[in-house]
Amino acid sequence: MNLFKYTRLKTRSVKVGNIEIGGESTICIQSMTNTNTMNTPGTILQSLRIIGQGGELVRITAQGIREAENLENIKKGIRDAGFFTPLAADIHFNPKAAFTAAAIVEKVRINPGNFVDKRADFTRLEFTEEEYQAEIKKIEVQLIPLLTICKENKTTLRIGVNHGSLSDRIMSRYGDTPGGMVESAMEFLRISVREKFMNIVVSLKSSNTRVMVQANRLMIARMHDEGMYFPLHLGVTEAGEGEDGRIKSAVGIGTLLADGIGDTIRVSLTEPPENEIPVAKKLASYFTERMNHGLINEIKPVPVQFFEYKKRNTNAVSNIGGSNFPIVISGGTVHGELVPEYSFIADAQNVDEGINYIVEAKEWQNKGFENTKIFPLFHSVADFRSSTKKSTALNFVLTSNSELTEKLIRDIQSEKNLVLVLETHNKNGFADQRAAFFKLMNADCYLPVIIKRNYTENNIEDFQLKAASDMGGLFIDGLGDGIWIENLSADRQDKGAIKNQDIVNTSFGILQASRVRMSKTEYISCPGCGRTLFDLQKATAEIRERTSRLKNLKIGIMGCIVNGPGEMADADYGYVGAGPGKITLYKNREVIKKNIPEENAVEELIQLIKDCGDWKYQKRE
Template sequence: MQNKQYHYCNSYFQYLRNKTVPVKAGNITIGGDSPIRIQSMTTTNTLNTEETSEQAKRIADAGGELVRITTQGRREALNLKNIKEVLLAAGYDIPLVADVHFNPSAAETAAELIEKVRINPGNFTGGAKKFRQIETGSAEDKAGMQMIKEKLVPFLHHCKKHNTAIRIGVNHGSLSDRIMSKYGDTPEGMVESCMEYLRICQEENFENIVLSIKASNTRVMVHAVRLLVQRMQNEHMYFPLHLGVTEAGSGEDGRLKSAVGIGALLIDGIGDTIRVSLTEPPENEIPVAQKLVSYVVQKTGHEPVRETNPQHYSPLSYVKRVSEPVLHIGGENPVAVVADIRNADGREINFSEPPELIICKPAQLNLQHKNLAGTLQLVEHKYYNKEKKNGVFPLFRSHDDWHLFHGIAFVEITYPELTERNIKRLREKKDVILILKSGNANSTAEQRAFFMTMQNTGLKHPVIIHGHYDDKRPEDFQIKAAADKGALFLDGYGDGICLSAPFIRIGDVVDTSFGILQASRVRFSKTEFISCPGCGRTLFDLQKTTERIRKETGHLKGLKIAVMGCIVNGIGEMADADYGYVGAGPGKISLFRNRQLIKRNVPEEKAVETLIDLIKSFGDWNEPVE
């Protein structure tokens, strides 16, 4: 049944972890039969031994299993020895990872002192990018490839000598000029950047390798990782994967974006170690990662999902399922948000962004809420009276006689209920909107199989994806719902979302629905903030600055603003951003618009106001509504 053309995981219908080779990093193993490892990164100056080691301790105390430390140059690399000694003396035998950019010499030094070194193919050789076009097969292209070998091979021999693991970590924002000239800023380019290095590693018989391929755009990140796994399998490589969404941001937005991107891959069995990148203290990342991993691995041994032909499934590029609109749901309409208010206290029914549709009890039909004007309403069909009120529609279950109803109907259905009988009914009645539910622990696989079957049978009815969660903590609910449902929206499935969480305030449930759609790149309902977590290269208070920018610009619906600690990945990672605020040096900020530098070295104390002035000058500002 498996479509080999898109074969990147063991099954589309069952949770099974991909088998990878085990890689040792100090006293832990990544990949193989090991559990999914959780890690974070310090944000301190690496030359400050005390601050860096204290932060590493907090990461370890929170449950982190690896600690990454920025390593700009040889001085920082040498100080890793002091940090390691302080940690060991305090009883923390946690593997350290040197994060190296632009400096192969620093990477070699670090390889002698700690357990793992991360290098980025985009800037390990050749220095900073000049954004030049390099013709494929030209002398310059061949010279660039030769330079990679000259720098990488001695480093691999050094790592082999010291039993040091490496991570080949490709970032969407830092592809080399060679790769950009051939592939552009695409998943294909990211994968080839990684594979060039992997092939050299294979030639040198070096296999102590972990891979990562990251982006702040969840769609790019997920497609790139899937493509990398497929490409590795084609070349008989099975190295472990490190997963992460870069510059995910802070608060609820950062958690939702991370859960959507990382969760989509974990659910398909991809991933051996993860990092949730938040613009917050690094120890805050660990519980989020733990909850995400714990939730996904609980899907092991779930109730079987009936397999179907995945011939129309497009996991390597975004292709939205074709549906015919009913009302304003489906077709080219924005993905709808549905609120089930049947269990909500009337005082709770207050939405910062109103949903398109609410599911009500009969007594709630007459409730007037100022932010629900024009919102469509659903009631169970047994209470429905079409003469009663315009904008009200009946809600059926799949076993009801909905096919006999004259008019638009909503039908709750599960994948096992998509029987030949119901398929025949759907073919006969086009004005139906389906609400797709699931009781399977692996609801993602079951609901994905439903969409595949709809495509295989030519059914184009709009489908609202439903999810039920009994969590009492909003963060737990958000992480689970984002992982389950975000994966489906990334795959082009779903015309709407309806989340049921009886122990969470209904306004928060609806906000989470909008947040999942935004994190999945299918509907933007608020300002999109792309902010990195910071590291030792950051020379301003990233967390406070991000919060200030968020406060000042959070009303600019649909605008994308990047806040980046430094220029290492800054220009590239904010490829999707309309405006960028990037650290340029001590007390200096550079401001960008659409990746173009507009103002250089703005004094930090004036930078936020200058950013706002810049947004206003290009006509993208509107005053906040009180």
């Protein structure tokens, strides 16, 4: 993995039907149906809609042998329609269903957390080493027959770990951690390699973007140590819908794609599955476009721990840096529910006394704004250092990786009222800005840094995906004390087509998706699949409408029990499908009420939140 030059990580090429994943192949775009697998016509039609949008692989749940057998009819219907897109079966808890599916479809996904081990109930287990190895033998008993069937039918296997469904055995030894996810996959990979079965894709997913990113990075390192180079499938589970789902997916998937990691992607949205395909295609193409970017000099040593979170140490300047959460700066005033800490304005004639402003340094100097809530922006460190008139409280200074030489950093690192605003003009801006942070950290420079990016987008979805992909990874790695996004016209002379409030909302969304600042209710919402036996999209929309103003709450909305309790590990409340039209409610990981009729369940959730004293509306920051 090259941190300073965009290149795709080299992986094995794996054939899946008429496509290849990994190697020199382009990033494969896929989705998953959410119909009942026994609804053959409905599943065929939904698969065709996914394919029609450009989906290159369609995954279908097969919770039992009956559903696995019906994949034959679904496959025939798709082939009869003239499409030869490979199909994947999604298997949990049922090795026999995997055996059946492996003889029918081109790919089978199994979950190491529940392929042999029972569903986790979060009990700590103690094993001697001999007992633990006996548990590994149990995996071999079920996995080796599946590998044999896959060999006979040229079927690919995805070893797909979900953070939310790690087994009690794994969590007891390795923790509910990225390391636990990696070891869960490695147990299955070691057996497969020993059996000389190499037609494998690996995935490590979580609704927690930080965990998802760290787990995939650690997986690459662990595979490399053991001579394995299997292709990686990327995704953020339970990302949600709308703006939040897109931003959260882009933060997780985009952070890895930015370093050339990932051979196939699925964007999990609580929307019709065909909606996922255009989003995934945009993400994939955004990174392949940055080939042959401008030179970024290598920085040694690399001062960031990529497998665990550690915030960069900075000194506090006013409310920026130190122990403060990352701030938001907007390119203009806004008056919505999400309000930035600072607004950059061209003209400081009519200002609101309750708002902090940033103006051009010359404007600030000429109009005498010292001892006000208006602060200067200098266009370079050189401008700042040569100026005879500066704020005694807070100065914002634009800079870039190319400007930050060792000497310049030494010259400014003792400043007490300086906040750097880090821009980039490199096509690979993510790596360019990260390299600037490496310089500051290696020089023991503790000045706070605002991460600033400029776009020229006309489409809000494109803007959100690019901004989240470019900036989320820096915050995931503990870099950045604030965020400032501008969207300009194509000639960069005027404001662009995206509204200021939408830009601010995106900024807050990126910070929340990166898990560094919570500003609104968080929804851990799965996309649903054939296991979902209630109207998930309707329930999600209703819960969001009723609870979106509650203060600092996380609510999990899950189609079934597969990832439910685990993926909702840090959720305050859970709404989980329990059977046809039935819902189970959780408080944290504890079941509060079972088998509530679907039509009453949202109201029961609202009442539960009220009974627990968490029905607190917030005036947003």
